[in-house]
Amino acid sequence: MTGITVRKLLVACVLLFACVDSVETAEAQLKAPRQLQTVSGQILVPRTGSPADKGSFENSSQLPAGIYDNEGLTPDEAASVFVYESNNRSVANIATRIGAARVMFMDNPTADAGSGFVIDHEGHVLTNFHVVEDAERIQVTLYNGESYEAEPVGVDPINDMAVVKVNAPADVLYPVRLGDSSRLKVGMKVYAIGNPFGLERTMTTGIISSLNRTLPVTRARSIKSVIQTDAAINPGNSGGPLFNSHGALIGMNTAIASKTGQNSGIGFAIPVNLIRRVVPELIEHGRVIRPDSGILEVMRTEAGLRILRLDPDGAAIRSGLKGPEIRRVKRGFVIFESEDRNAADLIVGVNGKKTIEVDEFLSEVESHRPGDQIRIEVIRDGKQISIPLTLK
Known part of the structure; x- marks a missing residue:
């Protein structure tokens, strides 16, 4: 053989071995467990013998970083769970017995229900005035299923607020944490917890759709700075709390805009900063002391x-x-x-x-x-x- 022919043969052998090695490497990679990489660069390996398409991983720490927490929850899910677990024990069911309606010479007391929430360890519960208006009897059921007769403490019909008090042990009273409604922005996530249709401590979510709405309560009076939300608000939600993503109270659900009386995606909540001003007066005086112009x-x-x-x-x-x-x-x-x-x-x-x-x-x-x-x-x-x- 000439020198040129020998060199060509050696090059061909080298290329052949390289191709064989590449094929073996690729085959080994195909046989090995598939690796997934998150946006943070973390390598995830499915369990041995577990189909990768089922998405099961060896432990929760192997879930995609930045997507799931150690319990397998997305940030949005984790926020929802946090808000509910932090506050559902604060929410109360308000049942009332209202007057006696005269129908065919028979007394027929009517019953109604709404929501409320604990505001201190003394047993004060806040709800809407229209929930307890004209009530002869008010019964408050707490998260533990125990029901208590409630005594009216103070009402403010103009702002649709009422405070009642239950004689319950302090260890079953979980007051809400007050937020600041002046810092709210349209688009923020909100969480409503209440008793729609008697389904106790039901949570719905949505966003703040608008701020500074005006809500008429009488022919000549209205509530200012009302929060509008698309969180589902239904009969029984009245008087229930509205929370932000930090689990702080930002409002009290009070009304919906609906032709059917059920959720239409337009709900209204009284802002917490108004609650801060009114409630102390209701507890101290039983009413809001307003100045008189004459x-x-x-x-x-x-x-x-x-x-x-x-x-x-x-x-x-x-x-x-x-x-x-x-x-x-x-x-x-x-x-x-x-x-x-x-x-x-x-x-x-x-x-x-x-x-x-x-x-x-x-x-x-x-x-x-x-x-x-x-x-x-x-x-x-x-x-x-x-x-x-x-x-x-």
Whole structure:
């Protein structure tokens, strides 16, 4: 053989052995357990003899890092479990016996149910006013299945809140942890726990759909800064808590927008910061102490609020505010009286803030305390003037 032929033969042998070695290596890799790599670079190996397509791993620590925890839960699942396990014992079922309805001369007491939650170790439970309104009997069932007769402590119909108290041992009372509703953002995950349709301590999840909604509670009054959520809220959820992902209370579920009376994806919750202000007064005084302006009745117009009636001994009269003028006309032995409403002051603002709605006026006044001085802007004789008024 020539030198060139020998060199070609040696190169061919080397390539042949390399190919054989590559085939053996590839075959060994195919026979070996398949390895999976997570985003963090962790290598995962299925159990020996366990089909890889079943996704079973030797232990929970081999689950994909950043995807599952050591119990096999995703971060979203872990947050849900944490919120529920931290708070489900705080949720109570509220059953009421309401009045006796007269039907065909027979007394037929009606029963209703809602939710509530423990707020301290003294046995105070918060719920909606409409849940216990007109109740002759209130029964609270805690997480352990024990039921207790509850005594009303205080109510605030304007903010749809009521506090009742149960005589239960402190070791079965698990108060909720209060959050801060001023830090909420649309899109945050929320968790509602309650008793829809009597199914105790049911949790539903959703997000904050909107903030600062206004929820009417009476013809002239509404609750401000209400939280809107798409978490499923159904009959029986009223008075139940709404939590954030940290397990802190951010609101109390109170209403839904629905044509059927069942969940439509639009629920409303009273913000926890309002609860913080109202509940201490309900516990201490049985009601919310609101300042009195001495203005008893107004009429809404396009231009503002026309004063119709003032308390004769109230703050408004003392400050110089004017109501309608009474005109008297004598005809023979008869004196006729007429009311000139156009002579009354027209309220257009409070403390420099434009106010043409009854609810706006009341909310601004009630944001102060008795003894505070406010300024009421009115139109009188075609001119706008500012009148100082000290609230009672």
